Amino acid sequence: MRHTASLRRRSWPLGLAVFALACAPPPVAAPRVAPVTAAITTVVVVRHAEKGTDDARDPSLSATGQERAAALSALLKDAGVTGIYTTQYKRTRLTAEPLAQRLGISIVERPVNSANSATYARDLAQEILARNAGQSVLVVGHSNTVPDIVSALSGQAVPAMTEAEYDHVFMVAVPASGPPRLKQSRYGCPGA
Secondary structure (H helix, E strand, O other): OOOEEEEOOOOHHHHOOEEEEOOOOOEEEOOOOOOOOOOOEEEEEEEOOOEOOOOOOOOOEOHHHHHHHHHHHHHHOOOOEEEEEEOOOHHHHHHHHHHHHHHOOOEEEOOOOOOOOOOHHHHHHHHHHHHOOOOEEEEEEOOOOHHHHHHHHHOOOOOOOOOOOOOEEEEEEEOOOOOOEEEEEEOOOOOO
8 A cells, every 4th residue: 555645734833734645545634733833843854765776876766766756745845845955865865856846945965974974963953953943844864864863853762764664754843942743654655
């Protein structure tokens, strides 16, 4: 069964409401959360879509990955996203590009490497909360960075992701004061 989600503007942080859709209809509404206030920074964090086999070091997306990137764009088209962050790898950028093009947003590249890997998640979270306060942001990472980024934003432990998991979407609502809220859903067709 295929799962997609669409985020709408009138509920959860910055108007996000999650709806789960099967690979074929019908939509099933997910629980709604409290109304939005402008002081909430919403960060949507996903792993890059399925990678191809064209380059062992820096692959592009596979056909399935391109479909997932399109599903992500459809999911977030009305979510008020004003910022997009990726790593330096093609697969993260290609996952974010359909949404960036749809919204006319430039992608901010934040490279991850051996020199900054220990502090990458914390540094990225701090940058987003400083530069994008009160906005909605998409972050596209990797199986080994997404849990740490979500944890840095939410203060909650997130289980490790396997290499076969591409369909998780984490939404972290960070209010100006008070504890962050974390919601997890899935989008696109389920991973293998």
